[in-house]
Amino acid sequence: MASITLSHIVKQYGDGFPAVNDVSIDIADGEFIILVGPSGCGKSTLLRMIVGLEDITSGDLLINGERVNDKAPRDRNLAMVFQNYALYPHLTVFENIAFPLRLAKNKHSEQEIRDRVTEAARTLELTEHLDRKPANLSGGQRQRVAMGRAIVRHADAFLFDEPLSNLDAKLRGQMRSEISQMQRRLGVTSVYVTHDQTEAMTLGDRVAVLKKGILQQIASPRELYDQPVNLFVAGFIGSPSMNFLPAAVDGGVLQTPVGEIPISADKAQAAAGRPVVLAGIRPEHFEDATLVDPAKRSRGYTFTAQLTHSEWLGNEQYGYISFDPSAEIRQLLEGLARDMDAEELRPQIVVTLDASSRIRGGRPAELWLDTRRIHLFDPETGGNLTRDAEAGRALTSEAEAARKEEIGLARERQRVRVQG
Template sequence: MASIRLKNLVKKYGDGFPAVNDISIDIEDGEFIILVGPSGCGKSTLLRMIVGLEDITSGDLYINDERVNSKAPRDRNLAMVFQNYALYPHLTVYENIAFPLRLAKGKHSEEEVDRLVTGAAETLELTDHLQRKPANLSGGQRQRVAMGRAIVRQADAFLFDEPLSNLDAKLRGQMRSEISQMQRRLGTTSVYVTHDQTEAMTLGDRVAVLKKGELQQIASPRELYEQPVNLFVAGFIGSPSMNFLPATIEGGKLQTALGALDIPADRAAKAEGRKVVLVGVRPEFFEDAKLVDEAKKPHGSTFTATLTHTEWLGNEQYGYINFDPAPEVRELLNNLAREMDADELRPQVVVTLDAASRIRGGRESEIWLDTRKLHLFDAETGENLTRDAEAGAALTAEASEERAEEIENARQAESAQHEQSAVTGRSGGSHAAAS
């Protein structure tokens, strides 16, 4: 296992364009880091710089406190899992997994190769498929074979480059779970590139959000979600995305396209001196006013709106409210959309409603908004004016402690399972001898 330290890494191509621009990240031994961002943000380039497939223009890369800028990929002891699996079609699953061991000629005995391959196959539930060829496997099984090849190398770290993007939605969910459990059991340092929201939020100890080659924020998924540092992170993290509404503050109230909203005085004070702010509201901060507890109502604001339509999903439903922004605000939303690799940010508010709500499209309805949780952003710089950095750091620290406990529990469970298997094996052997 290894710690990996990125210090002011820069990657420029021939035209001088910085694909990676002054990125510094400290990855702890055993940590699972996600690199996420829109297409062209530099996440795959950064991963390839770590493994040695891309030269470093400037800055320093350390693995276990050793500077490795000039080291060849084979000398960094890192295992990479690619998007396209990179399996050899003429080899069996067994030989595909064993390939990196065979490549190190004379380093591993046949007994050691067999032990490592069968161990990896057991971890990934591939034992019954070892004599099959890749063409006869499902996409999920092929991806497990690719991961098995990484495991047998006993590398210091795993690097994943969008490994699940070729799988359908159901298989992606299954493989996410398998990768997460494998990483907990092995405790191997892992860096994982994805553009998928769910993968980023469910897999990583910390998530690094990149935009145009620059690191915007690195934190636990929960800190990114609840305490985003700027407009870009707030809009990129979360599905459905955070709603953005232009607003002015008058008399302690937010004047928005949804009407006047009461907000806590401390939040209103953050926007003093600004003509216009952008209000960031998660869809789940809304609710059907008829279903809100009376004790909870004073902590929010109620407004009347006509929804264009609703989408019922069984456990919840989404409602949609259109609004007409001023031309300058529409341009701001369009710029943000381009940064997030989206076609446009429609002037629309998405609200999450309880499945029991009877609100329907075309009807005027009363909606309640929890104004304690909304964010205010500077319309020009994108800075989150209401971010509580201390609360955010506490969320990431808490996630780190919980993750360490999960890894320890997983290792203890696996150790107990091995001991039980050994006892069962000895018992079976003694019975055989007696007979």
């Protein structure tokens, strides 16, 4: 097991472009860290620098406190799991898993190799497939073989480079669960690159959000979601994305395309002096007003709007409200969409409604908004004016305590299973 420290890491190519720009992250022993961001944000480059496949232009990379910038990949004792599995088609599952042990010639006895492969196969439920070839396995089984090869090395850390992107949606969900449970059982430090925010939010103890090579925020998934540091993180994390409404602050009221929304005094104070702010509201903080308990309804804002259309998904439904922003706000939304590698951020509000709601597109509807959950952003800097940093830190501390407890429980379950 290992701790990994990235201190002011920079990767600059020959044209002077900094693919990774001054990134500092402390990864604790046994922690599961996710690197996430749109295409070209530097996440895979950062992973390749950790494993030694890319040179570091400047900064320090430490594994267990030892600087390893100049160490070859084979000397860092890190195991990498690739997107394309990198299995040898002519070798059996057993030999594919055993390959890194055989590569270290004369270092491991035949019995030790067999014991390690057998244990890894049992952990990954591959025991029945050890004599098969990769071509005869499903995508999920091949990915487990690739992980088995990492496990037998007894590496200090696992590095995952978008390992599930080649799988279909259902199998990705299954493999997410398997990777999460395996990481908890082994308690091994893991760094995982993905562009899929669902993977990031469900797998990571902490998630590092990157944009154009610059670290935007690193925190627990819940802190990123509830207390984003800026517009980019707020818009990138969450599906459907956070709504951004242009607003002017007038005393304790936000003047918005859907009416005058009352806000608390501290939010109004945070936005004071700015002619325009962007109100960030997540879709699930709206609801069909007719379905909201009267006591709760009084703690929010009720308004009437006409949905252009709605989408019923069975367990919930989405409604869409269009609005006409100024040219400046439209340009800002288009720029934010480019940063997030999204097609566009339309000037519309997405609302999540209960599946039982009878609201439909084309006619006026009464909607309710939880005003306590509104964030206000500076449209010029992108900064979150109403972020509660202390509440955010508490969420990440809570996640850290839960991680330690989960690892303890997972190891106990593994011990009982092995003994049984």
